[in-house]
Amino acid sequence: VPRIDCLDLYRLLATGRRLGAEFMSWSPGWHSTEGEEAVVVGAFAGLRATDYIAPHYRGAELASFVRGVPLRDIMTNILGKASGFSRGRVRGEICGPPSHRIIGMYTGVLGPQITYAAGAALAIKLRGEDDVVICTFGDGTANRGDIHEALAMSAMLSLPIVFVCQNNGYAVSTRAEHALNRASIAERARGYNIIGERIDGMDVDVVLRSVSGAVAHARAGLGPTLIEACAMRLGGHFASDDERYRDPAEAAMWREKDPLAILERRLLADGRATAETLAAIRSSVDEQVRQARREAESEPEPGSEDLGAGCVYA
Numbered sequence: 001v002p003r004i005d006c007l008d009l010y011r012l013l014a015t016g017r018r019l020g021a022e023f024m025s026w027s028p029g030w031h032s033t034e035g036e037e038a039v040v041v042g043a044f045a046g047l048r049a050t051d052y053i054a055p056h057y058r059g060a061e062l063a064s065f066v067r068g069v070p071l072r073d074i075m076t077n078i079l080g081k082a083s084g085f086s087r088g089r090v091r092g093e094i095c096g097p098p099s100h101r102i103i104g105m106y107t108g109v110l111g112p113q114i115t116y117a118a119g120a121a122l123a124i125k126l127r128g129e130d131d132v133v134i135c136t137f138g139d140g141t142a143n144r145g146d147i148h149e150a151l152a153m154s155a156m157l158s159l160p161i162v163f164v165c166q167n168n169g170y171a172v173s174t175r176a177e178h179a180l181n182r183a184s185i186a187e188r189a190r191g192y193n194i195i196g197e198r199i200d201g202m203d204v205d206v207v208l209r210s211v212s213g214a215v216a217h218a219r220a221g222l223g224p225t226l227i228e229a230c231a232m233r234l235g236g237h238f239a240s241d242d243e244r245y246r247d248p249a250e251a252a253m254w255r256e257k258d259p260l261a262i263l264e265r266r267l268l269a270d271g272r273a274t275a276e277t278l279a280a281i282r283s284s285v286d287e288q289v290r291q292a293r294r295e296a297e298s299e300p301e302p303g304s305e306d307l308g309a310g311c312v313y314a
């Protein structure tokens with residue numbers, strides 16, 4: 001397991017939570033990562049800078065932050081500013097900057113990104129490098145054909161890739177249990193003769209440990225792993241979802257296992273942090289997000305020159 005300072009992990013989780021709150025108030029269409037921060041942080045925090053990531057759209061803003069993209073850049077891109085790395089052309093959370101080796105979705109279609117990730121893993125193998133690719137996707141997206149194509153090819157060619165299903169219990173209003181016929185996604189690994197593991201996605205230490213093992217396996221040339229990280233979408237599908245399709249008691253029950261609270265309780269119990277230290281981290285995160293928002297808001301909107309010749313239209 002990579003050595004990551006436990007307070008740094010806490011800061012990453014807290015930044016994810018705070019960023020989500022910021023975007024929820026900004027747009028009624030925002031898809032919140034609340035409850036799934038441990039999956040995103042645990043999946044991406046232990047990587048080398050030269051590894052590639054292809055993050056699921058829900059949590060992609062946090063994935064960029066974990067990769068070291070400055071908050072201000074994440075913010076300008078999501079607010080659609082001309083200075084954002086997509087210059088306001090693509091929905092800002094679904095494509096991180098390629099400079100940080102982030103493979104985006106580039107359209108709203110869920111699934112194809114998984115095959116882009118397998119393609120990146122093939123490129124690494126053909127070049128004889130020892131980088132790895134981590135790809136995350138939702139439980140709903142797991143029922144697309146793309147994942148099977150990517151698994152089949154990655155298993156056959158022993159590609160250096162880790163597939164992490166971010167199972168948050170729902171695809172919009174469809175329960176994962178129902179859509180998956182009460183089966184486990186991790187179990188599918190057996191059909192491809194690769195390792196499959198179903199883990200607690202609310203505990204960042206568990207996710208980090210499991211993904212690190214799979215990364216070491218992939219780096220050693222032993223091929224892909226399929227991890228199913230079980231978490232819960234604590235809010236609606238998007239900010240304005242009235243969630244009439246589920247019992248409010250469900251999310252309330254899962255809130256007891258809030259990934260921030262789990263880490264917080266552990267750090268306090270082990271004496272690795274005091275309540276004051278953690279509160280100070282949360283307030284510095286709060287200030288950084290506010291500052292990034294202020295700076296991003298003052299950036300200019302894209303103009304027709306950002307859509308003209310050489311850009312979107314030839």
Ligand SMILES: Cc1ncc(C[n+]2csc(CCOP(=O)(O)OP(=O)(O)O)c2C)c(N)n1
Pocket residue numbers: 058108109110111137138139140141142168170171172233
């Ligand atoms: C191919 C495709 N089908 C349908 C949609 C519409 N859609 C957007 S988000 C979403 C839910 C996806 O569920 P899941 O993969 O579990 O991700 P989650 O939203 O739970 O993070 C759907 C169906 C889409 N974007 N792409």
Ligand SMILES: [Mg+2]
Pocket residue numbers: 138139140166167168169170171172
């Ligand atoms: Mg889902």
